[in-house]
Each structure stands twice: as C-alpha cells, then as structure tokens.
Amino acid sequence: MEAVAYSNFRANLKSYMKKVNDDSDVIIVTNKKPEENVVVLSKIDYDNLIENNYILNNQYLMEKIQRADKQFNAGKGIIRDLIEVDDD
Structure with missing residues (x-):
C-alpha cells in the first residue's frame, strides 16, 4: 500500500x-x-470488498459455507476439473 x-x-x-x-x-x-x-x-477490488462484506455478514450464507467446508474436510468432497468455454 x-x-x-x-x-x-x-x-x-x-x-x-x-x-x-x-x-x-x-x-x-x-x-x-x-x-x-x-x-x-479499483472498482473491481471495491466490488470484491463489498461482496465479501455482504457474505461475511449474511448468517445463512456463512452457515452454508461452513457446512460445505466441514464436509470437504471430512473427505466428502469431489474435486472436478473446470471446463473452459470459448466466448466466441
């Protein structure tokens, strides 16, 4: 900074x-x-900051993220490759 x-x-x-x-x-x-x-x-960084703040202050979303994190750490997650799509 x-x-x-x-x-x-x-x-x-x-x-x-x-x-x-x-x-x-x-x-x-x-x-x-x-x-x-x-x-x-930057506008992109500002938007990211606002979105992160929204998610962190939304109890429902945070509970979903925490549940998913626990499931993944318990070995119940599936890792998949991303499919790239051309924007043509």
Whole structure:
C-alpha cells in the first residue's frame, strides 16, 4: 500500500489510476488533515470488498459455507476439473 500526497496524486492522476487498476494496488491519498485522507482502489477490488462484506455478514450464507467446508474436510468432497468455454 502506497501513500501519496494529494498534490502529487492530482498531478499524476492518470498514472495512479493505471497503477491501481493494473496492479490491484491501494493508494492512500494524504492531506494536511489526516482525517481527510482517502483510500483509492479499483472498482473491481471495491466490488470484491463489498461482496465479501455482504457474505461475511449474511448468517445463512456463512452457515452454508461452513457446512460445505466441514464436509470437504471430512473427505466428502469431489474435486472436478473446470471446463473452459470459448466466448466466441
């Protein structure tokens, strides 16, 4: 995670946006007042964070995941190869 001053971030916005998207890097944009700092992350990483938060806070889904994990660890799971489909 990189921290960059607001003025530097503003002057190099395009390159920082590219870095965030290409590297899944998170950037902290700092300000003179620390309570005004912001975090910049890609839309994909943001969506992932929101989805993970939703799942972790959904008791029904977490119970299903935990049941499946117990079954798999007890040797009741089946490992299958993924089938790749062309998007033509």
